[in-house]
Amino acid sequence: MTPQTRTSLKELQQLDQDIAQVRSAVQELEVLLEEIDAPVLRSERDVKGLQTRLQEVQLVEKRVELSIEERRVRSKKLEGRMEGVRNVREEAAVHAELEMVRRALENDEQEALSLLDQIRRIEERLEEQEAAYQEGLTEVEPRRVELTQERLDTEERLEELKEKRKTFAEGIDSKERRVYESIMAGSTEVAVSELMQDGACGNCFSVVPLQVQNEIRHATGMIRCEGCGVILTPESAEGIARAEVENERIMEALKTTEEEREAERAVVAEAIAAEAAEEAALAEEAALAEEAALAKEVAKTGLAAMLADEGAEPEPEAAPAEDVAESESEVAPVEEATESEPEATTADEAAESEASSGDEVPDEEAGV
């Protein structure tokens, strides 16, 4: 693969990528156009639906009008015949028919009225819908014109690019072009990629073996990446320059992060120191408070001891000795306490033994 072919393939790829981009721009514009047209189209459908309905109802109403006309004529005729009847039977027959026609006429007239009412309402709604439709149309028109123009321009650009690509592709060695096109035919947007400075594929970043790297750099064959299948070319001067810029940017970013981290660490250290100082101060305060409390306690205990020496022995101490005697002694009147106490105890014990024997009985029964 000559350097010329490499450049050509790369340029071809650039053209293909541009074409793909412009094509998707056209599609996006079409979607946008459909979106802005959608409400107007809906409104248009509503108007058309109402127009059809109106025509249908008007037709029905015409038919009823016609029927009314016929029945009026018939009723006139019958009225004429009424005058020329020769006997009662004939009169009755004509009268019956006349009655029937009159009733039908009445029905028709009712229906005509109801239909006319319906027509009036449909016309009103139609008028509203038409106004809404016109309004919607006017509203979206500028945007639609704009988008339509944009789509036309984009389509034109697409055609130009396709033409350019065609001419350009003709100048490339057909065998190599076929390889390129077979790669592009897959659902990929990249068919040619530069080797990176560290020897990785510029598309999939898998590392290319050293020997293969040498072949790519010095031999003329077409070599494809084992990882992703793209045609690999040596790094170009501009590719190297780009990589250097990128490296610099990364180093700069790293440095900035490092500096930021340093600053952060300093802030954290400061905070920790401040906290420690505060804690120390608090501890000191607490120690002082405790000391003071102790001193007070000592003074109090001394006082208490003096009081104890003077007065009788503290009563609470007597209670614990009798605690087995239970609280009953406290509740029961003092004079009865000695008598009732044993009784209560025996009663309790009896109840307890009864309860326990009562418990045992069902157990034994259950056992049997």
Ligand SMILES: [Zn+2]
């Ligand atoms: Zn690759």
